Amino acid sequence: MQLTMPDEQAPRLLCVEVYGRAPLCYMTETAAALLDELARTTVFVPTTTRTREQYGRIHLPGPASRYAICANGGHILVDGVSDPDWQARVVRRIADECVSLDQVRSHVLATGDPAWLLKERVAEDLFTYLVVDRAALPEGWVKELAAWADPRGWTVSLQGRKIYAVPKPLTKSAAMAEVARRTGATRTLAAGDSLLDADLLVAADRAWRPGHGELADSGWGAPNTEVLRERGVAAGEEILRRFLRAADARPAGH
Secondary structure, eight states: OOOOSOGGGOOOEEEEEEETTEEEEEEEHHHHHHHHHHHHHSOOOOBOSSOHHHHTTBOOSSSOOSEEEEGGGTEEEETTEEOHHHHHHHHHHHHHHSOOHHHHHHHHHHHOOTTTEEEEEEETTTEEEEEEOTTTSOTTHHHHHHHHHGGGTEEEEEETTEEEEEETTOOHHHHHHHHHHHHTOSOOEEEOOSGGGHHHHHHSSEEEEOSSSHHHHHTOOOTTEEEOOOOHHHHHHHHHHHHHHHHHTSOTTO
């Protein structure tokens, strides 16, 4: 949450995710009020690399979003249900353009070492991610995996303790474009802090990234993306304020 103020000045927090019967994720109460306003005045689309099950643990304030994007674009939820046509389209593209998930997993497990490879997980039968001991991870292993995966249609990214291997056609930006088409939206706004958010930010008309996260750590930027100095829950508040201001400034009818 990156709270920098004295404890007695800390903002009140609202828990929005419980995992294993314990509170896990929070937003400020101010952010909750801003998000409620945003969800009532725009087409607000939660967009995440989380699986549908993982997304289901999140309980955001405000009215339920009609659309949500899960599994890095692999699923578009419509009123909580995955759209089968979109899912089939994604699966076909991956099959046509990439080697199989089984091949990638076999290579990862054959070249990984149990000394630092703690877990290997498959998400929605679409991509895989590894949980690793960063201190023991050999320098260069991720680059070697990326070099192997790239000509086979996959991308690799290291984020904290996780290494993701994701098919190139599996993108948040493609799913966002589909939701925009269905809703008739002519202007899109996005925010994110992860390397897997980069294509989404570039594809949006306007975008923001906070002062924390993998994108900030790597110095990533794009002409349409504003870099915020706020970090943690304060960044969440500021992003919502920027969203609301940008939505209010859109031309009538858009």
